[in-house]
Amino acid sequence: MPGRLDQLGAASAWLARFADTLALPHEMRYRLDLGLNEAVTNVVSYGYRDAGEHAIRLRLSADGDAVTLEIEDDGVPFDPLAATPPARPASLAEAPIGGLGIRLIRAMLDECRYRREDGRNRLTMTARPRPSPGLGQTP
């Protein structure tokens, strides 16, 4: 995909088609979509030091009941898994506006890995089925 924020909708639609093909449960496609949106937003917003065209390579793969999204970009080196997410604010007044994306990626995906290779960032995020929230507790 072109490394632009206005391309996020098209990337989500591509993920939805893949999820349809695999008949993925709603909660898994939601978490993968969130990972895609947050990770690409970070790359495009903070990863580029020039105004030139950039491309982000996306790859989805299924292995058993796990689905992995790989995001490869040519931005500045950045490991979202090593960054410290902001502390949970105790009140609205002290709540920082931002820093939520990294927290969401780490919590909503089941396994995340980062590598810097050949001058590129490669983030892989894997989702495995979880019980859908709101369906009550399993005994």
Next chain:
Amino acid sequence: MQMNVSEIDGGIQHIRLSGRMDMAGTQAIDLRFTVLTASRRAAIVVDLAGVSFLASIGMRTLLSSAKALAMKGGRMVLLNPQPMVADALSTAGIDTLIPVYTDLGAACQALAGVAAG
């Protein structure tokens, strides 16, 4: 992304959002939402029942409006998020900052006494 506003008895603003609150969706409503919620003291219920997806950019909009509103003596509560949206709100810690209700009556009760002054 759609935004629909009505006023409930007692001066409470009921804002219904629907659609995907991702980058494009949030940009589509951000200015109107901010003007409506953050420009004056108000009691506001943000109804999320129609929101199928909520990214951090959308949470930022909710959070910054709730902060601005609180500074003016107003208050915002969230109503009826879909299960995955509720999960994301709780993961991000938003639900401890902006109360979440599943019942309009309870949400209005929480806003009693806050309405425009």
